[in-house]
Amino acid sequence: MHTSVQLLPEEAISTAEPSGHGKVAAWVYSEAFVPEDEVLLRARERASELGCPAVLPGVGAVLRVLAAATNAHAVVEVGTGAGVAALWLLRGMPLDGQLTTIDREVEHQRAARTAFAEDRVAPQRTRIIPGRPGDVLPRLADGAYDLVLVASDPLGYPEYVNEALRLLRPGGVLAVDGALLRDRVADPARRDELTTVVREVGRTLRNDERVLPAMLPSGDGLLLAVRR
Numbered sequence: 001m002h003t004s005v006q007l008l009p010e011e012a013i014s015t016a017e018p019s020g021h022g023k024v025a026a027w028v029y030s031e032a033f034v035p036e037d038e039v040l041l042r043a044r045e046r047a048s049e050l051g052c053p054a055v056l057p058g059v060g061a062v063l064r065v066l067a068a069a070t071n072a073h074a075v076v077e078v079g080t081g082a083g084v085a086a087l088w089l090l091r092g093m094p095l096d097g098q099l100t101t102i103d104r105e106v107e108h109q110r111a112a113r114t115a116f117a118e119d120r121v122a123p124q125r126t127r128i129i130p131g132r133p134g135d136v137l138p139r140l141a142d143g144a145y146d147l148v149l150v151a152s153d154p155l156g157y158p159e160y161v162n163e164a165l166r167l168l169r170p171g172g173v174l175a176v177d178g179a180l181l182r183d184r185v186a187d188p189a190r191r192d193e194l195t196t197v198v199r200e201v202g203r204t205l206r207n208d209e210r211v212l213p214a215m216l217p218s219g220d221g222l223l224l225a226v227r228r
């Protein structure tokens with residue numbers, strides 16, 4: 001999870017450092033390529049008020065593409081926050097699909113419910129589970145999901161990624177947000193616990209024969225892996 005105060009898209013995009021490249025116009029252009037509408041902007045503002053960072057718009061757009069490309073009827077999100085990423089996912093999913101989203105903060109999930117209502121998301125399209133992902137994920141069925149987004153506490157990523165690989169059907173996609181940790185992962189001199197854990201998640205997926213991985217520099221880094 002990012003630790004700084006959440007910014008609205010224009011500020012976030014203009015002040016953020018794209019991982020590994022300094023501030024490049026192509027990254028800024030990519031983040032603004034698919035603009036957010038009023039519902040998303042209001043959800044992002046709620047996230048900001050709650051101090052709960054949301055995926056940047058470039059990541060949101062990729063998530064929507066992935067949900068549509070995989071025809072994702074069953075999606076899991078680890079880290080509901082105020083519902084920004086969830087809205088992007090739901091907009092790519094078929095209308096009879098269901099998003100299962102997990103967060104320990106009931107207040108964040110209340111904000112997400114508001115966002116879903118504003119976007120006229122039918123109630124049966126979301127299953128909002130309060131709790132620790134480490135307790136909830138083991139209760140979900142093997143191979144039953146098309147897409148899993150991990151966007152929660154980074155120290156939990158190894159456990160969540162491990163569970164996600166169990167949950168995904170062949171051809172299903174894992175997406176891990178914050179995978180470049182504000183340039184820290186790409187800097188070998190950074191060896192603090194948080195950076196090491198997130199870097200190790202990337203290395204593990206790169207060496208796991210069950211998946212085909214890719215690292216996108218969108219947002220704060222989006223690590224993808226397709227289940228073979």
Ligand SMILES: C[S@@+](CC[C@H](N)C(=O)[O-])C[C@H]1O[C@@H](n2cnc3c(N)ncnc32)[C@H](O)[C@@H]1O
Binds near residue numbers: 085102153
């Ligand atoms: C980065 S925010 C999620 C943002 C959301 N995915 C989005 O992009 O709109 C991370 C969320 O993870 C939750 N979280 C942090 N640590 C957690 C933990 N140990 N267990 C469960 N949830 C946790 C926080 O409550 C927060 O809502």
